[in-house]
Amino acid sequence: MEKRVLIAIALSFLVLGFYPVILQKIYPNYKPGSGLYEKTAGKSRALETPGVTPAISSPSGTYAVDQDFTLRNDKFSLVLNKKGGVIREVSFFGYTDSETKAPLKILSDTSVVRSPGFLDIASSLSGLGKPAGVYEIQDEAGRVRLSAASLDGKLKTTKLYSFENKKYHGRLTVRFQNTSDAPLEFYYCLYAGASLPPRHSIDEQYIEANIFPAEEGKNQIQHVKETKAGKTVQSRHFVDWVATKDRHFSIILKPVSKSAFKGLVQGLGSHRFDVSLLSEKVSLPPGGWLESEFLMYIGPNEIEELLPLGLDPLVNFGKLDMIGKALVGGLELLHSVFKNYGLSIILLTFLINLLLFPLTRAGYMSMKRMQVIQPQMAKVREHNKKNPEKMNREMMELYKKHKVNPFGGCFPMLLQMPVFIALYVALSKSVILVNSHFLWVNDLSSPDSVYLPVSLPFLGNKIHVLPLVMVAAMVIQQKFTQIKMEGQDPAMETQQKMMALMMPVIFGFIFYSMPSGLVLYWLTNTILMSLYQLHLKKVTLT
Structure with a gap:
């Protein structure tokens, strides 16, 4: 009988010790391998550089706080910055900080350059990762238009942020115009943002990037949690949307049209990362232009909000999801x-x-x-x-x-x-x-x-x-x-x-x-x- 008691004690400690492992098996965090592919005639083939992922360097520089512009609706307040034309701060009116009782902020780090809306443009994949440019801001009655020159002044880039009242989602329209007298070819990354900062010690384990594939029959969401500094994780298929999320809130980018984008997660070290959509090669003739529209969701991980937008797979409880x-x-x-x-x-x-x-x-x-x-x-x-x-x-x-x-x-x-x-x-x-x-x-x-x-x-x-x-x-x-x-x-x-x-x-x-x-x-x-x-x-x- 004494042996049975000792075995029971040992098993109890074993269960407690391996409980996190058991949960990991039930709720796995899938880490996809890298690889760059494009779809042609129902098959996948490598781009010009097979097996090579874009080597994105970390841009330098911080925000200039005096270059801010605030965009509000009934749900939140967004602070945009001229440097990069990005959203650098998000405050929700419907949620409060349990300590300060002020509107809850899920994003307020002025040292992160690749914030939501950051646009990285380069003539080659290896050229991505340059410092953010400075945008001109125009207020258009509930919308914000930001314009800047790229590629040595040959490309005019315009971003238009527009959010409806009583909604957590809006549109981000990106327009490229070739202002030179020669053809232009380039790639671009549009960022959903960096990993959201934890508000409590328990939040760290829930911070992750999500990539949802657009391929038919591939509706399994991909989770990326920990990526080493300098390491790039890239989807093998075109994606429907990408997200950076924590335990309760997410920032999501979804192309409105059936465009060919890959999901990209760049490791920043110390359990931090950033998430973006990587375009295929864009070719513009002299004077030519291209306009792409993206749905941008900034809000709670709530099925009622996400379901009408086709984003409900983001709320997932693993293999026991239905229960x-x-x-x-x-x-x-x-x-x-x-x-x-x-x-x-x-x-x-x-x-x-x-x-x-x-x-x-x-x-x-x-x-x-x-x-x-x-x-x-x-x-x-x-x-x-x-x-x-x-x-x-x-x-x-x-x-x-x-x-x-x-x-x-x-x-x-x-x-x-x-x-x-x-x-x-x-x-x-x-x-x-x-x-x-x-x-x-x-x-x-x-x-x-x-x-x-x-x-x-x-x-x-x-x-x-x-x-x-x-x-x-x-x-x-x-x-x-x-x-x-x-x-x-x-x-x-x-x-x-x-x-x-x-x-x-x-x-x-x-x-x-x-x-x-x-x-x-x-x-x-x-x-x-x-x-x-x-x-x-x-x-x-x-």
Whole structure:
């Protein structure tokens, strides 16, 4: 029996240690290989430089803050800068910073040159990556037109930003005109922007680039998270859109017409990158022009906003996507009735546990039957120490006689895991929890914080209360629901008690910096499981 306890402890630590790996398998981050291709007659062939990706250098220079222009609608404020003609700051009016209470900013780094709308033009792929030029800005009543000269003054470039009221999306129109008396050939990259800066420590793992292929039958979104500095990751197929996203918000660029663009992700180091659309070679005769239109989305990762634009694949919960979206839909339905997401999480957790209660009951009753025959199992082991084959045969006869399945306690629990994992991921990434209040919690999408009059070692001047409440609930659960075997030796009983204390502490470390909505779900689930198990302990075996 002592060996079984040690094995149980080892397996518990193994599960905790490999939990991130398990999630990685369920929600893989696909990192595509590089390669430059173009489509001709339904096939793919290499461009002039087979197997070569554009070597884009990092442009130097920073923004001049006094060259800003602000474009607003009902949803957000965009600050455009003359240097590069880019969007250097985004503030949402419908969301607030949980610390400052000011409009939430997802972009405000003035040191990043390749911000949304940055246009890189060169006569060859190897020439991409030059410093940003300075644009002239014209205000056109709700639209902003920016103009600049490129390619040694031979090419006039114009960008027109236009956003509707009450919408997170708009149009970015790019026009090229050959002002020289000779033909021009060039490539260009239009940037969705750099990786969005994390607002909380938990945001880092969710920052990624997305590339969605335009090829028929290839509707699998490509995720790129970590790219080494100087390394370029490029799509092998033409793309429908590209995005830079974090846990809750995204900036997306999508060609309006069926143009041939590749998705490009450039590594900047320190888990940072930028994302762009790379054109094919453009050829313009003297005086000729080309105009391309792009849909630009700057907003929350919310299906209701993305679905009409054909961008809904961006919201994805991995292989459990359907379950996760169904649970989020249930959460929104409860919120429409009770008007509070904290209360809705509690009710949804209760309904899920109620639905899965038959499985919980079956698993616990199987464990209880195993507890009853434990003394007989100990005798079988003792009498057949030197004959493992006979011991296994008598064990199977014992299980059959008492109608006990040795795996009966585990199998029902495993059936519940997809639901709990899907809800875990959905609550971690769902934008509907941003700025949602519950009791003392100001934002269910981030850790709850209670400020202290003094600064504590390792914690500072604030603590996260909800994870501490969760740890206390888990300690109580372990104490009142621990199964004690008849004839159990004192040493093994001591080990079980140690394990019962260690597990809540380990979970406390894991959940301490998690979103408070997720902690609330786990706390509610812990309390409900404790009540269920206390009830089932009183049930008589039949």
